[in-house]
Amino acid sequence: MKIKPFIQYGTIDPSVLKDFVQGASIAIVCSNSVWNKSYISSVIDSLSSVYNIKLYKHMRPNAPFSDLQQIIDDYSGSKPDTIIGIGGGSVIDACKALSVCFEGNSLRDLFYKRKNLGSNSIHTIAIPTTAGTGAELSFGAILYDDLDGIKGGLRGEVLQPNVVMIDVKLYATAPPKLIAEVGFDCLTHAVETYISTKSNPIVQYQSLSTIRTVFSCLPNAVKGDLHALKQMAISSAMMGVNLAYSSTCLPHRIQYVIGPMTRTSHAQGLIALYKGWTKLLEENGSQTSLEILERDMGYDFNLRDAVKELKSKVDINYTLDTLGIKVEDVELVASKVTGNVKNDPIYENEETIVKLLKESF
Ligand SMILES: [Fe+2]
Structure with a gap:
């Protein structure tokens, strides 16, 4: 395992940012709320006399293709020297995908694996503003094909941002509900990359x-x-980093189906699915590394109870009904789940997914 990007911690002032920028042309993708609520707009404004900056604030949740294409089209055949993503997971994933999509590389071809990612990318700086998605250091970019209604992703080391700048003051601009939900996503990455059959001792x-x-x-x-x-x-x-070197488990595979279906966020889907997944995990405890995880956390630690308590403490008690899924939808959802389901040690067949869903109401 290696942690490649330079990670800068602290206030982002123009001189710090200049040190990390390459070339003269910068594309900035920034979440609208962070632009309005934080000091970052004044930092970018102060760079506008020195660099050729194009600012985009239109990226919607789930990084839809059409929002990315708008930026590619705006460069009409040319490309920026540096891409800076300031926002939550969707903004950063969009920037990671954009870093390999200029110069005739079609987003659609890469997404549907008709073409390899290659080894070149545009220099990318990630400035995360929500704590949980892990997009700032992972090798993946989760995107949404809004024409065909398919959520999926690009994956490759080339997508990892070159620089990550962390300033906690930017995270404080997020509403409490979002902090709670995205924070739960962070927990899921920790638990799933531990439990995954792809895990290792450092992860x-x-x-x-x-x-x-x-x-x-x-x-x-x-x-x-x-x-x-x-x-x-x-x-x-x-x-x-864990996501780059291990994998997630069934909750993430299933969320990719129920997110677009119910128009709910990544984190909200996971929160609901953890009800069923932690129950099944407990039932299969001896065949998974759950027992070791619980022992390492302390002898009285019970993951299922701890998750339940946390959800009520931060008021995110969602279940599948809250998201709008009905019991009769369960078989359909299960049939649409794709990806490496076998990385989850509890997966036997589609029936495992059906059971997990039924326990998440
Ligand atoms: Fe996630």
Whole structure:
């Protein structure tokens, strides 16, 4: 395992940012709310006399193809020297995908694996503003084909941003509900990369640290405590590394189906699915590394109970009914699940997914 990008922690001032920018032309993709609510707009404004900057604030959740294409078309055949993504997971994933999509590389061809990612990418700086997705350090970019209604992703080391800049003050601009939900995504990355059959001892060591952080810090992070937010921000980034070197499990595979279906966020789907997954995991405890995880966390630690308690503490008690799924939809959802389902040690066949869904109401 290696952690390649340069990680900068602290306030982002123009001189710090200049040190990391390459070339003269910069594409900036920024979440609208961060632009309006933080100091970042003044930093970017102060660079506009030195660089040729194009600013995009239109990226919607799930990084739809049409929003990315708008940026590619705007460059009409040319490309920026540096891409800066300032926002949550969708903004950063969009920037990672854009870094390999200029110069005739079609987004659609890469997404549907008709073409390889190659080894060149545009220099990319990630400035995350939510703590949980891990997009800032992972090798994946989750996108949404809004023409055909398919959520999927690009994956490759070439997608990892070249620089990550973490300033906890930017995370504090997110509403409490979002901090709680995305923080839960961070927990899922820790638990799933630990449990996955692709895991390894270093991944598991980092997972344990993050699981402890989320349970102890998320409730205070939601209240805006900057120290707790800092712990969450660093955990999120480290879980990006875990995602690069291990994999997620069934909850992530299933969320990719129910997200577009119910128009609910990635984190909301996971929160609902953890009800069923942690139950099944407990039933199969001896065949998975759950028992070792629980022992490492402390002898009285029970993952299922701890998740339940956290969900009620930060008020994110979602189930599949809350998201709009009905019991009669379960078979259809299960039939649409794709990806490496076998990385989840509890997976036997489609019936496992049906059971997980039924336990998540
Ligand atoms: Fe996730």
